[in-house]
Amino acid sequence: MVQCLRRSPPPFFLQYGNFIDNLRLYARGGGGGMGLPRLGGQGGNGGDVWVVATKNISLKKIKDAYPMRRFIAGPGENSSVRALKGAKGADKEICAPVGITVTTDDGSIIGDLNDLGDRVMVARGGSGGTFHSAFKPQRGKAKHIRLDLKLIADFGLVGFPNAGKSSLLTALSNATPQIASYAFTTLRPEIGKLMYPDYKQISVADLPGLIEGAHMNKGMGHKFLKHVERTKQLLFVVDVHGFQLASKTPFRSAFEAVQLLTKELELYKEELMSKPALLAVNKMDLPGAEDKLSELKEQLQNPEQFTDLLPDDMIPKNYLTFRDVVPVSAITGLGIDHLKTCIRQSLDEHATMETNAIHQKKLQELRSRSRTRSDACSGR
Secondary structure, three states, X not given: OOOOOOOOOOOOEEEOOOOOOEEEEEEEOOOOOOXXXXXXXXXXXXXOEEEEEOOOOOHHHHHHHOOOOEEEOOOOOOOOOOOOEOOOOOOEEEEEOOOEEEEEOOOOXXXXXXXXXXXXXXXXXXXXXXXXXXXXXOOOOEEEEEEEEOOOOOEEEEOOOOOOHHHHHHHHHOOOOOOOXXXXXXXXXXXXXXXXXOOOEEEEEEOOXXXXXXXXXXXXXXXXXXXXXXXXEEEEEEEOOOEOOOOOOOOEOHHHHHHHHHHHHHHHOHHHHXXXXXXXXXXXXXXXXXXXXXXXXXXXXXXXXXHHHOOHHHOOOOOOOOOOEEEOOOOOOOOHHHHHHHHHHHHHHHHHHHHHHHHHHHHHHHHHHHHHHHHHHOOO
C-alpha cells in the first residue's frame, strides 16, 4: 500500500507551490497465479490498483515520491499442494487528494473522488489459472491514467487579472498570496479560510485571472474554468473603475467586465450559471468610486438597456442576478466585514434550501410508497 506523505496545512491559508493539477500515471494489475493441473488447483487472482481520496496529499507529492509514476499491484500466488487455492495478490493504492477526476488518456472518465475515502479501481488484476484456462493465468490490465484535480471550495473568486482578487483574499482570510501591480499575479490556485467568531470556516479559492476568450482555452483558460466547476458559489470581483489588460486591448467598464465574465462561464459550461453568485466591487478607496458604483448598480438593474456596450458575440444569454452587490476596498478594509457576512448568509441560505429539498423528496417518496401499499391492500 502506498504510504501517504503527511504534513499539516497552515491554519488559515493553503498555497499550492509549484502547483500541479494534472498528473499522468501508469497502472498495472498484478498477474494471476498458476493453476495446478494434476490436482485441479486454482491460482490466485492478481491484485488491483486503486486511487483513494486521502488527507494531506497533493499531486506534487505523488510526483515527487514516485518519479517513475508506475503503480503495479502484487501477483496472485500459484496453486500448490499446500494451498490449492492461491491467495490473491496485494492491491496497490494510490493516495490522491479529494477533488480528483480519474480519466483515461483519451479523456474518458473512470471515476470521481469527491469525499475522503472514495475509491476508484483503475487496473484490475489478472485471473488465476483454472481448469477453464488450461490452468494458465492472465496478465493484469495495464493502462495510463490521468489524475485531474478540480479544487473543491465554498466560493470561487471570478475576475479579470488585476481586479484585486489576491488582495481581497488577503483582507478576507489573513492569507498571504503573491500580490503585485502587474496583471497576471495569480498563476496558481490558492485557497484562503474565512474564520468566524463561532469557529465556522469557509473556504475561498483565488484562481488565475480570466481573459476574454478563456472558454477557448486562451490564457489560463480551461486551467481556471475547470476549478470553478466544483465551487459551491461564485464571488465575482471587478474593479469599480474598469479594466484594460494591455494597450492593444479595449478598455472594459465594471459593467462590461461583469457581463464578459458571465459570458466566459456560460460558453465554457452553461450549468455554471445556476450557481449562486455575489459581486464584490473593489477599489472603492479610489477617487470617483461612488459615482462609478452608482452607474454600475443602475446598469445591473436593467442590463438589457446597455447591451450596446458589448460586442454582439459576448452578450450573455442570461444575465446573472447577484444576491448581494458589495462595495469594498481590499486596501483600506472598507466593506470587508459586510462581505464576510454576505458570504456566510448566502451559504447558510443555500444549505437550508438544499436540506428542505431533500426532506421534500423523501416525504414524496414515503407518500408514494404509502399509496402503493394502500392500492395493493385494496386489490387495485
